[in-house]
Amino acid sequence: MSEQAKSTARKSAAKQSPPAQGARLHSKAKAANTKTQDDAASTPATPAAVEVAADAPAKRTAAFDRNTTETKISLRLTLEGGGRYNISTGIRFFDHMLELFTRHGAFDLDLTCKGDLDVDQHHTIEDVGIALGEAFDKAVGDKKGINRAGYFLMPMDETLGIAAVDLSGRVACKIRTKVKVDMVGDLQSELVEDFFDGFARGARANVHLRTMYGRSNHHKLEALFKAFARALRVACSRDKQLGEMLPSTKGLL
Numbered sequence: 586m587s588e589q590a591k592s593t594a595r596k597s598a599a600k601q602s603p604p605a606q607g608a609r610l611h612s613k614a615k616a617a618n619t620k621t622q623d624d625a626a627s628t629p630a631t632p633a634a635v636e637v638a639a640d641a642p643a644k645r646t647a648a649f650d651r652n653t654t655e656t657k658i659s660l661r662l663t664l665e666g667g668g669r670y671n672i673s674t675g676i677r678f679f680d681h682m683l684e685l686f687t688r689h690g691a692f693d694l695d696l697t698c699k700g701d702l703d704v705d706q707h708h709t710i711e712d713v714g715i716a717l718g719e720a721f722d723k724a725v726g727d728k729k730g731i732n733r734a735g736y737f738l739m740p741m742d743e744t745l746g747i748a749a750v751d752l753s754g755r756v757a758c759k760i761r762t763k764v765k766v767d768m769v770g771d772l773q774s775e776l777v778e779d780f781f782d783g784f785a786r787g788a789r790a791n792v793h794l795r796t797m798y799g800r801s802n803h804h805k806l807e808a809l810f811k812a813f814a815r816a817l818r819v820a821c822s823r824d825k826q827l828g829e830m831l832p833s834t835k836g837l838l
């Protein structure tokens with residue numbers, strides 16, 4: 586173990602003492618499932634977690650900063666995140682969608698966009714889509730050993746949304762939201778298409794989204810963003826069976 590790994594392991598062990606409430610509950614549940622009290626008592630408290638911290642592959646991250654006359658964007662993304670977010674675009678409903686995207690994708694996302702909302706929301710929403718797409722493209726890097734594609738069906742009460750994503754290196758976006766109103770909250774609903782189109786261009790990806798049915802326009806968009814997050818999470822994830830192999834017979838993605 587390198588000095589740096591040992592240091593990381595020590596820090597990780599230190600963080601777990603004293604254990605958080607959740608950790609204590611977890612330990613109790615584990616003990617209850619163990620056959621005898623002696624077995625439970627002899628179970629080491631933390632070494633598994635320490636080993637993971639020392640041996641875990643580096644987290645894939647990306648940053649994106651761009652200033653134009655229309656938008657100023659600053660973005661930090663971690664693929665192997667914990668669903669943590671700090672998002673501000675000036676459009677509250679759009680923030681809500683990006684927040685649940687981050688949580689359902691188990692990413693971490695810090696994102697600030699100051700756009701020309703006095704014109705309308707178009708530049709802000711499209712540029713955030715491009716920025717987020719470029720960040721994902723950077724974070725997945727050479728794409729060796731990732732799933733590359735993913736899909737998800739997401740119910741949101743009476744609504745069903747579906748998403749399919751392929752990080753193919755080619756751009757295509759097909760979306761049908763079935764939203765029937767101009768505004769959902771403070772979001773111009775037609776711009777949802779511009780967001781995903783921007784993402785597909787930034788990430789060089791195929792993005793297919795469709796609301797199958799539903800009543801609530803809020804739910805229709807929510808289901809699509811959640812389904813998209815979970816499909817993307819699968820696409821970005823590492824496929825242990827592929828190892829370092831590129832998931833393409835063409836030799837380039």
Ligand SMILES: [Mn+2]
Nearest residue numbers: 681803804807
């Ligand atoms: Mn909601």
